[in-house]
Amino acid sequence: MIVLQELTKRYADGVAVERICLEIDRGECVFLVGPSGCGKTTTLKMVNRLVEPSSGQVLLCGEDTRQAVPFELRRRIGYAFQQVGLFPHLRVGENIAITPQLLGWPAARVRARVDALLELVELPPDEFRDRPPGALSGGQQQRVGLARALAAEPEVLLLDEPFGALDPLTRDRLQQAFARIRRELGVTVLFVSHDMVEALLLADRIAVLDAGRLVQVGTPAELLAAPANRSVAELLSTPRRQTQAVESLLGGAA
Amino acid sequence: MRDQLLLLPGYLLAHLQLCLVALAIGTLVSVPLGVWVAGRRRLEAPVLGVASVIQTIPSLALLAVMVPLLASLAGVASALGFQLRSIGPLPAVIALTLYSMLPILRNTVTGIAAVDPALLEAARGVGMTPWQELLRVELPLALPMIVAGLRTATVWVVGTATLSTPIGATSLGNYIFSGLQTRNNSAVLVGCLAAAGLALTLDQLIRVLEVGLRTRRRAWTAGAAIVLLGLYVGTAFSLIAGSAAGRAPVRIGAKTFTEQYILAEVLAQQIQRETGRPTKTLASMGSTVLFDALRQDEIDAYVDYSGTIWATIMKRHQLPRDRGELLEQVRGYLDSAYGIRLVAALGFENTYALAMRNRRAQALGLHTLSQLARVAPGLEIGGDYEFFQRAEWAALVKTYGFHFREERSMDAALMYQAVAAGEVDVISAYSTDGRIASQGLRLLEDDRGVIPPYDAIVLAGPRLVREEPGVIAALRGLAGAIDARSMRRMNFAVDDAGRAPAEVARDFLTTRNQPPETASRASGAGGVSSSSASR
Numbered sequence: 001m002i003v004l005q006e007l008t009k010r011y012a013d014g015v016a017v018e019r020i021c022l023e024i025d026r027g028e029c030v031f032l033v034g035p036s037g038c039g040k041t042t043t044l045k046m047v048n049r050l051v052e053p054s055s056g057q058v059l060l061c062g063e064d065t066r067q068a069v070p071f072e073l074r075r076r077i078g079y080a081f082q083q084v085g086l087f088p089h090l091r092v093g094e095n096i097a098i099t100p101q102l103l104g105w106p107a108a109r110v111r112a113r114v115d116a117l118l119e120l121v122e123l124p125p126d127e128f129r130d131r132p133p134g135a136l137s138g139g140q141q142q143r144v145g146l147a148r149a150l151a152a153e154p155e156v157l158l159l160d161e162p163f164g165a166l167d168p169l170t171r172d173r174l175q176q177a178f179a180r181i182r183r184e185l186g187v188t189v190l191f192v193s194h195d196m197v198e199a200l201l202l203a204d205r206i207a208v209l210d211a212g213r214l215v216q217v218g219t220p221a222e223l224l225a226a227p228a229n230r231s232v233a234e235l236l237s238t239p240r241r242q243t244q245a246v247e248s249l250l251g252g253a254a
Numbered sequence: 255m256r257d258q259l260l261l262l263p264g265y266l267l268a269h270l271q272l273c274l275v276a277l278a279i280g281t282l283v284s285v286p287l288g289v290w291v292a293g294r295r296r297l298e299a300p301v302l303g304v305a306s307v308i309q310t311i312p313s314l315a316l317l318a319v320m321v322p323l324l325a326s327l328a329g330v331a332s333a334l335g336f337q338l339r340s341i342g343p344l345p346a347v348i349a350l351t352l353y354s355m356l357p358i359l360r361n362t363v364t365g366i367a368a369v370d371p372a373l374l375e376a377a378r379g380v381g382m383t384p385w386q387e388l389l390r391v392e393l394p395l396a397l398p399m400i401v402a403g404l405r406t407a408t409v410w411v412v413g414t415a416t417l418s419t420p421i422g423a424t425s426l427g428n429y430i431f432s433g434l435q436t437r438n439n440s441a442v443l444v445g446c447l448a449a450a451g452l453a454l455t456l457d458q459l460i461r462v463l464e465v466g467l468r469t470r471r472r473a474w475t476a477g478a479a480i481v482l483l484g485l486y487v488g489t490a491f492s493l494i495a496g497s498a499a500g501r502a503p504v505r506i507g508a509k510t511f512t513e514q515y516i517l518a519e520v521l522a523q524q525i526q527r528e529t530g531r532p533t534k535t536l537a538s539m540g541s542t543v544l545f546d547a548l549r550q551d552e553i554d555a556y557v558d559y560s561g562t563i564w565a566t567i568m569k570r571h572q573l574p575r576d577r578g579e580l581l582e583q584v585r586g587y588l589d590s591a592y593g594i595r596l597v598a599a600l601g602f603e604n605t606y607a608l609a610m611r612n613r614r615a616q617a618l619g620l621h622t623l624s625q626l627a628r629v630a631p632g633l634e635i636g637g638d639y640e641f642f643q644r645a646e647w648a649a650l651v652k653t654y655g656f657h658f659r660e661e662r663s664m665d666a667a668l669m670y671q672a673v674a675a676g677e678v679d680v681i682s683a684y685s686t687d688g689r690i691a692s693q694g695l696r697l698l699e700d701d702r703g704v705i706p707p708y709d710a711i712v713l714a715g716p717r718l719v720r721e722e723p724g725v726i727a728a729l730r731g732l733a734g735a736i737d738a739r740s741m742r743r744m745n746f747a748v749d750d751a752g753r754a755p756a757e758v759a760r761d762f763l764t765t766r767n768q769p770p771e772t773a774s775r776a777s778g779a780g781g782v783s784s785s786s787a788s789r
Contacts, residue, residue, distance in 0.1 A: 050378060075381030085376025089394045089468075099380045148380065 001026040001188045002047065002156060006056035009042050016042045018212045019056065026155075029182060029189040031199040033235065034209035040192045043209070044158050047190060048077045060156065075099055078149030078187075081160040084141045086133035092144055093118075093129035099152040117147040120181055139170035146178070150185070160192045175202060197239045200224075208232050257754050258429065258444045266448055268343075268424035271489045272415045273456070276347050277408060278486070280354030285400060288362025289388065298363060305356040313353060313414040320345030321421050321543055328550065341539070341547045346418035346425070353414055354407040361403025365396025401464040405457050412453035416445065419538045420510070422547060426452070431538035435667050436512050436748045436755065503532040504718070504725055507544045507556035510537075511638075511666045512748050512755070513604060513686060513741065517557040519759035520736075521712065521729065527763065528728035541640060542566065549592050551717040555729060558713055559604055560584050561706035565645035577603075577707040584711070593716035597726055598733035600710040602686060602741045606646055607705070608635075609683035609695040611673060622701040626680065627654040634659055636678035638666040646705055647682075653704045667749075670695075686738055688746025710736070735766065 002024040009017040017039040024030045032040040045051040047058050049070045058065045065073055086095050093114045100110045118125040121143035133141060142162060149157055163174045179202060182189060193199050199206050200220045208215045208223070208231075216228035224240075227233035291297040308316070324340035331338035338344070369392050377387040393400075416427030429445025432438070459478050466474030504525055508518035515537055522533035536553055545567060547553045560577075563584050564570055574580045585596040608623060620626050626633075635658045641647055642661055650656060662678060670689045673681045683690060685697060685708075712729050719726060740762070747758045 048379070050375065071378075071381045071383045071386075073381075074379060079379035081372075081375065081379070083372035083375075085370070085372040085379070087373060087376070087391060098382075102381055102386070152381075 001028070001061060002190065003059040003062075004043070004047075004056070005059065007043065007046055007053055007058065008055045009039070009046060009051060010054040015212050017046070020209075020214045022207055022214065022217065024188060024190060026188055027186045028204045029191060029202060031203040031206045032190065032192045032209060033194065033196060033199050033206055034215075035235075036194065038209040039212040040209050041160055044160055044190060044192050047156075047158055048074050048079055050074075050079075075103055075152060076154055076156070078152070078154040078157040079160075080142075080145045080149040080158075080162045082162065082164040084145040086136075086141055086144055086148075088132065088134055090133075091129070092123075092131050092133060092136070093125075095133060095144060096148045096151050098148065103152055113151060113153075117150060120150070120184075121147045122177060123147075139166055139174060142166065142174060143177070146174075146181075150181070150187070155188060157187050157189045159189060161194070162191075163198070164195075178202065196235055197242075200239060208235060257757070258438075258441050261429070262444065262448060265424060265426050265428055265445075266452065267489065267492055269412075269415055269426045269449070269452065270485065271492070272343060272346050272350060272418055272423060272425055273408075273411050273452070274486055274489055275343075276350035276411050276415070277354055277404070279347070279351045280407060280411075281358055281404060283351070284355045284358035284403075285362050288359045288400075289366055289392070292363045292366035302356075302360060302363065305359050308352050309356045313349075314417045314420075316353060317346060317349040317414075317417050317421050318540070318543075320349045321546070324348075325546060325550070339552055340550060341422035341543060341552045342536075343418075343423045345421050346415065346423035350411050350415055350418070354411045357403040357406040357410070358400065359403075361399045361406075362396065365399030366392055368399070369395050398464065398468060401460060405460050408456050408460060409453045412449060412456060416449055420540055421543060422507075422536045422539055422552065424536070428537060431510065432515055432755070434665065435510060435538070436515060436752075437667060438752060438754070503534040504555070504722070505534045505536055505553040507539055507547060507553040508535065508537040509539060509541050509544060509556075511684070512745050513684065514557065515755035516744050516748060516759055517600070517710070519756045520732065520762060521555055521557065523756075523759055523763050524732055525725055525728050527767075528731065529724045531722075531725060548594060548713060548715045551715045553715065554718040554722075554725075555597070555712060555714045557600065557710055559708035560599075560711055561605065561646070561708040563588065563711075564706050565649075569645065571645070571649060573703065573706050577709065580707055581709055581711070588713065593719065595714045595719045595726065597712040597714045597729045598731075600712065600732060600736045601734040602710055602736050602738040603708050604684050604686040604710055604738075604741070605705055605708040606641070606644075607683050607685050607697045607700070608650075608680050609673070609690060609697050610680050611676070612694045612696045614676075614679060615696045615698070620696075620698060622699045623650070623654050623704075624701050626698055627656055630656050630658045632659060633679040634662060634677075635680040635682070636662045636664055636669050636672050637682040638669060639663055641682040649704045653702050686741040686745060688742050688744075688749055691742070692746065692750055710741075736762075 004020050004022040007017060007020045008015070020043055022030070032043060034040050042051055046053045047060075047065070049065060060073075060077075086092075090098075096114045096117055097110045100113055105113070114129065115125040118128055123140060123143055128136075128140075133144065136144065146162060149159070163171050163178075166174065175198060191202070203220060205217060205219055206223055207217045208228075210231050216223065216232050223232065224236060227236055287301065291301045311319075321340050324338055324345050328338045328340055373391055373395070374387065377391045382390060415425050416430055418425045419427035419431045426445045426449045429441045429448070433441030433445060459482055462474050463478035463482065465471070466476075466478060504522075506518045506522045508514040518535050518537060522535050525531055525533050539547065541562070544553070544556055545558070548556060560581050564580060568584070568587055574583060581596070581599060588594040588596055608626065610620065615621075618629055620629070637647070642663060658680070664672060669681045669683075670687075670693055672678045673695065674693050683695060683697065689695070690697065712732060714726055714729060744758050744762060747753045748755055
């Protein structure tokens with residue numbers, strides 16, 4: 001579905017992403033993880049050309065994205081990010097309706113789609129459709145952001161820490177909602193996160209980046225069983241240690 | 255007061271036209287320019303800098319400088335096949351447009367720059383084109399800021415537009431300028447209140463429009479938009495109707511003092527009476543602005559003074575001995591150099607003269623300018639705005655060796671109050687001023703004959719001379735019609751009795767055209783003969 005070939009981004013002061021190769025199958029959810037500044041966000045943004053690659057290419061359904069008009073490409077790809085970026089002068093429903101409207105969907109279809117998406121992200125449409133985004137809590141805004149990314153029925157979803165900056169309870173509920181939505185829609189997802197627990201729980205496969213290079217790709221189980229090097233092992237050590245601590249606490253209580 | 259209110263629709267409409275056109279152009283230029291430079295560091299600072307510099311030019315100077323600027327472009331324009339008017343609404347609109355730009359430009363730049371970068375990333379992320387990003391995200395979010403700038407500009411422009419009067423554009427400033435000169439406080443008051451009212455009205459209309467747009471109150475938006483559009487359509491229609499309505503009126507100019515207002519009315523009413531042609535009076539224009547305007551056929555006629563032409567236009571110093579000889583030289587020069595016709599000498603002189611309070615002159619034993627020169631270092635002199643720049647003053651200084659303790663420029667109307675109150679010792683008076691007698695002033699004799707004769711002369715522009723012999727004939731009918739006494743009486747009626755120049759002019763022409771016995775009765779009633787009686 002998505003193929004990254006030798007994808008590279010150089011800036012004046014150095015290389016952000018170096019010759020990354022990665023294939024993501026239809027319906028698969030792949031996480032990009034790694035320490036801050038490892039190039040995971042840059043890699044993600046090169047897929048919908050918010051960042052233009054210096055060299056290498058991205059194939060989407062076998063088609064070279066360099067041949068596409070950037071804004072047309074982005075209308076086919078859902079995109080949500082940590083700051084959400086809901087337009088404050090538009091209501092919740094209008095924020096979700098943007099991409100379908102840009103694509104020229106008929107008004108009735110847009111309305112139906114907005115309500116269906118609000119249902120999907122568990123915000124009752126009649127209550128939320130006409131609210132200004134400023135009146136929503138952080139978690140509700142993230143839900144609307146996810147609904148907006150899904151609005152034009154994209155086959156591919158790019159998510160850049162969409163559940164960041166949320167309290168653990170809200171975050172957990174949103175993660176569960178996301179897992180359900182992904183199953184229902186069968187959408188292909190590339191997901192950037194610095195939270196290894198999130199990655200282990202939600203990913204089909206995890207791609208670990210370090211200093212702009214791809215270090216290891218594998219299922220959560222493969223990574224846990226055989227980390228490729230010390231940095232991957234370190235990334236996994238925190239969830240492992242926390243899990244053990246919680247288990248021993250639970251064991252002690254039983 | 256009722257007379258003043260009758261003028262209101264015309265002045266208000268003209269004022270509105272200037273403001274609406276200037277604000278529309280200002281907005282259409284500044285908003286796109288602001289959007290374009292926002293975030294481009296290399297452009298932003300210089301563009302805002304230029305706008306700020308324009309803003310620091312005093313508004314009156316900015317308006318005034320447009321006249322010579324456009325006049326110098328007029329040649330280029332006529333070579334390209336169109337006519338450029340250097341006085342009237344065009345320079346006013348250009349200056350007001352420039353003046354409106356800074357607040358709109360600055361607020362647009364600030365408003366666009368303040369848009370959260372996350373929203374721009376979101377806009378691109380959902381697949382907007384750069385134009386959609388601008389129109390659907392950046393401009394709506396910057397709108398309150400931009401509108402705030404537009405409202406500031408509106409209030410400035412409506413206020414500043416009152417200063418378009420001296421460059422020949424009718425505005426509410428006509429009330430203020432002529433009211434100050436003729437000490438007609440109700441005219442000043444009407445002008446100020448109307449300008450303030452207009453500023454507030456436009457400001458609130460724009461506010462309602464913006465709030466309506468932002469909070470999506472259809473009724474508000476539609477209401478304000480309809481009123482604003484109505485104003486635009488209305489003024490545009492009246493502009494078109496005005497220019498299409500048959501022949502253009504004969505335009506009569508006037509400088510910025512009482513005698514000129516009265517004489518412009520005398521000329522205008524004489525033309526109406528004799529030819530039935532409509533007239534338009536452009537009052538309160540600067541002296542050289544007027545001459546340039548006449549030369550370029552932007553006005554058709556006005557009254558000037560032979561000595562002024564001699565000194566400031568012909569730039570001569572050596573005076574002919576004789577008043578008649580000077581008149582002939584001026585007539586010949588104007589005709590050959592500019593095609594301007596000296597139609598008639600009105601029959602009186604209004605010379606610049608230095609005047610002092612009678613009692614003060616007596617105490618110092620002064621009768622002549624030579625005597626004044628000896629005590630000048632201990633005295634202060636006041637002059638109108640032009641006086642100390644004029645060739646006559648230079649000639650006086652050169653001949654008599656004047657050196658006053660201080661030279662103070664002030665409004666001509668205030669000058670008389672200043673000398674009466676003893677705030678200055680000597681003033682540059684006009685010999686026909688009614689206040690010389692009423693304020694107990696003494697004119698000092700020009701014993702070395704420096705100040706040229708100042709015969710009041712009616713000048714007609716080249717177009718009028720070529721195309722409208724009837725009007726010229728009507729004006730020639732005024733030759734010798736006004737002696738110094740009549741002029742002084744008319745000046746007094748306006749300055750001290752508080753009557754309107756148009757009314758005084760009407761009385762004068764009515765009296766003059768009556769058979770001798772009724773005329774003497776009417777003039778016997780003096781300044782009290784009201785306009786209703788003469789109607």
